[in-house]
Amino acid sequence: MTAPSVLPSTKKQLRRSATIRITTGLLPITTCGAKMKRTLVWLVCLFLVLCYGGTWYYSTTRQVLACANDNSFARDVFLKANKTSTGVGAREPCNAVREGLRDQPEGVFQNEEVKLNSERSHAVTHTDSVTGKNQLNFTDHAKYNKSEATKLSTPTQSGVEPTTETIIFTDNGQLSERNVVQQEPVPGEKHIIFLETCCVLNDSVSSSQLGLIIHPRGACAVASAANTNPDMTVYLLYTCSVRGGLGGSPEYVKQMLSYPNVKLWKLTVPEYMWGTPLQNWDFMGKVKSSRWPLPHSSDILRYVTLWKYGGIYVDLDFVFRKPLARLGTNYAGAQYDGYIASGALNFDMDTAGRVAAHLCLRDIQRNFQGYSWDQNGPAVITRVLENLCGTKRVSNMTRQECLGFAVLPQKVFYVISYPAWRLLFNPSQSKETMKKVADSYGVHVWNKMSSQENVTVGSEQAYGLLAATYCPRVYSNSGPIF
Structure with missing residues (x-):
């Protein structure tokens, strides 16, 4: 009597142990069992979340400063660091940052848009007299003028005469x-x-x-x-x-x-x-x-x-x-x-x-x-x-x-x-x-x-x-x- 080539129970085992291929990029990862597959998927997801979250926290903090004045050079520094397009849409993140700064109580921060005339403001490299190192500095060729630069918020004086x-x-x-x-x-x-x-x-x-x-x-x-x-x-x-x-x-x-x-x-x-x-x-x-x-x-x-x-x-x-x-x-x-x-x-x-x-x-x-x-x-x-x-x-x-x-x-x-x-x-x-x-x-x-x-x-x-x-x-x- 000739034995069957594969017993039914053996077929189930073979199905369970079938090779599962998960392709991530160009590298195929081979593993056995659905449990291992789920574990790998979760690890990959966790890795991506941690990488993206850390990058977002760092770049968002930098963006607050870069966008604070809507200064073209500062914005370019931020966008370059984060490989973002410098086209028209590049202004949108800055608008969001300025909106996000408006979390003040009782209207303390009203009309917070910060604008500095980028035609008068640019960055220059100079040798710092204190450190002796080359430093990047923002230079405004005009004198300070309140009417031309609305602040993050407008400090008010007491009105008491000198x-x-x-x-x-x-x-x-x-x-x-x-x-x-x-x-x-x-x-x-x-x-x-x-x-x-x-x-x-x-x-x-x-x-x-x-x-x-x-x-x-x-x-x-x-x-x-x-x-x-x-x-x-x-x-x-x-x-x-x-x-x-x-x-x-x-x-x-x-x-x-x-x-x-x-x-x-x-x-x-x-x-x-x-x-x-x-x-x-x-x-x-x-x-x-x-x-x-x-x-x-x-x-x-x-x-x-x-x-x-x-x-x-x-x-x-x-x-x-x-x-x-x-x-x-x-x-x-x-x-x-x-x-x-x-x-x-x-x-x-x-x-x-x-x-x-x-x-x-x-x-x-x-x-x-x-x-x-x-x-x-x-x-x-x-x-x-x-x-x-x-x-x-x-x-x-x-x-x-x-x-x-x-x-x-x-x-x-x-x-x-x-x-x-x-x-x-x-x-x-x-x-x-x-x-x-x-x-x-x-x-x-x-x-x-x-x-x-x-x-x-x-x-x-x-x-x-x-x-x-x-x-x-x-x-x-x-x-x-x-």
Whole structure:
């Protein structure tokens, strides 16, 4: 009896184990069983989703900055990076980006279309005076004009008229007068802004003190900025009430106010938040519940200030040595590779800086943490620039990579790192320290660590030598201890 060539059960097994071919591109993949087939299909789909999703996140973040001004060059950079057509349809993604930025409460961001005349604006390559590298920069041949460049949103001023108050101070042994102007900063103006926030939560701090309240070292920062940047307006935005008028201030304060380009403005919360993306955000509640209420209030207010007025923001624990205009616009400073500090920031009111300011406030709104020291200050600008530049490596955050923004090298503002802050107070190391800061535009003195360390006026301490050179009027009138 001849056995059948194939038993029925054997046929079923053969069918189950039949070869399945899945063609992906030009490469056939052979596997056995439906389960393996499904697994491979899912893996391929997951791979494609991850690749597409990562590319979309990176390119969308870059597109926000590239499209912010509808600038033809910036748009071309974005489109080239993403291999997108530069035809008429290339404008459509930019329109979508501008629509997506209109997520503000109560009409804060109305008429947000940002337009810069591309015939007047182009990119040029130049050698950066700070880094020595070729940088790509946006150049606008016309002066800033509000009517020609509608902002992401339109900051509104308080409408309070400027006032003046006369002070009498000593100038080379003679009494002199100066009319000190109290005036709100002008958006888009060439200016440097300082914040004194010690009374932002409780004005009773100033109840027993007369005049304008600011520490001699803070007054030195303002005076050194005014001294080395005579063509810029230097604003001190203060929070403590001035009891008895400016005339009751200590002599070192009057010396700070004697510089003709120094102006004052009283900052009051919550009014200061009106018309900004944080107007409905519980600033007082968040800050009061923080472990570091005053530092965190300063962290938040610096970004609000740059959103409202643009220009340069700097901390009060600096001594400035060189004109800041040489650094250009739209920058932060590297504290070290991998970390961006927020003690010196420049945001303009048109291009990269405007978008960066907007994103910084959004980051604070979403990521504020009262239990973290740096989460709401340096970490904010670090996160924003990592997304805008598409890299976490600070040394790669150039104007070319960040579409007009830059992170300046450590030597510009933070050549004395915070672990080495004592160098500024040790007279035996002053010669070495002064050589170290020779190329710096500003020297950060790390008030968080150094505030209790004395500087004896007339000593050889490096901090004292810097103050004697760049804020001499304040330094010599601060008493025996600076």
